[in-house]
Amino acid sequence: MEDLRYPIGKYEPQPYSSRQLEEWIIDIKYLPNHLENAVLNLDEHQLDTPYRPEGWTVKQVVHHVADSHMNAYIRFKLGLTEDTPVIKPYDEAAWAVLSDTKNLPINVSLTLLFALHKRWIEVLVNIKEEEWNRQVFHPEQKKEISLWNLLGMYAWHSRHHIAHITALRHRMNW
Numbered sequence: 037m038e039d040l041r042y043p044i045g046k047y048e049p050q051p052y053s054s055r056q057l058e059e060w061i062i063d064i065k066y067l068p069n070h071l072e073n074a075v076l077n078l079d080e081h082q083l084d085t086p087y088r089p090e091g092w093t094v095k096q097v098v099h100h101v102a103d104s105h106m107n108a109y110i111r112f113k114l115g116l117t118e119d120t121p122v123i124k125p126y127d128e129a130a131w132a133v134l135s136d137t138k139n140l141p142i143n144v145s146l147t148l149l150f151a152l153h154k155r156w157i158e159v160l161v162n163i164k165e166e167e168w169n170r171q172v173f174h175p176e177q178k179k180e181i182s183l184w185n186l187l188g189m190y191a192w193h194s195r196h197h198i199a200h201i202t203a204l205r206h207r208m209n210w
Contacts, residue, residue: 040088043199047192049185052168060191065157067194068149071101074201075142082210083142087200092132094201099137100128101197102145102152108190109156115172115183116163125176160187 050056075083075098083095092100107126114121131137136144168184181189204210 040091040200040203042196043203044192044195047189047196050188052165052184057168057187060187061157061160063191063194064153064160064187067101067105067198068146068153070194070198071098071149071201072146074198074205075146078205078210082208085204085208087204091200094204095142096132096137097197097200098142099140099145100132101194102148103131104128104193105149105152105156105190108186108193109152109159111172111186112156112159112183115170115186116159116167120171120173120180123172123174125174 075094078094084093086093087097103126107124111123114123163183168182168187170183171180172183172186173180
C-alpha cells in the first residue's frame with residue numbers, strides 16, 4: 037500500500053555532481069510554479085481537505101512550504117557567511133495552526149514563495165563548488181549538514197509536498 041506521507045519516498049542523499057546540482061536547482065526554481073499549478077482552481081472545501089488522514093490540509097501544506105523555505109533561505113545564507121552556524125529548528129506542527137495559516141489565503145504564501153525563490157536561486161547559482169561542503173549544525177539532529185545535503189533535502193521537500201497535493205487531487209478526482 038502506498039505511504040501517503042511519502043508519495044515520492046524519503047530523501048536519499050546523493051553525491052555531488054554538476055548534473056545533480058542542475059536538477060536540484062530546477063526543483064527549487066520551479067517550486068512556486070508547480071505549487072501554484074497543484075492548487076489551481078481548488079475551492080475552500082478542497083483547500084481545507086487533509087492530504088491524508090490526520091495530515092495537514094492543502095492550505096496548511098502551502099503555508100508550511102513558505103515557512104520551511106523561508107527558513108531554508110536563511111540557513112543557506114548563514115552557512116555561506118558563518119563558520120558552521122547553529123541553525124534554529126522550529127516546531128512545524130505548531131506553526132501550521134497559527135493564525136496566519138488559518139486566516140490568510142494561500143495566495144499570500146504563493147506570492148511570498150515566488151519572491152523568495154527568486155532571491156534563493158540567485159544565491160544558489162552563485163555558490164562555488166567548494167562552498168557546497170560548508171556546514172551548518174542542526175541542534176535537534178545533533179549533526180553537521182553540508183549545504184549540498186541541505187540543497188538535496190529542500191529539492192526533495194519541494195517535490196514531496198507538491199506530490200501530497202497532486203496525489204490527493206488524483207485520489208479525489210479533482
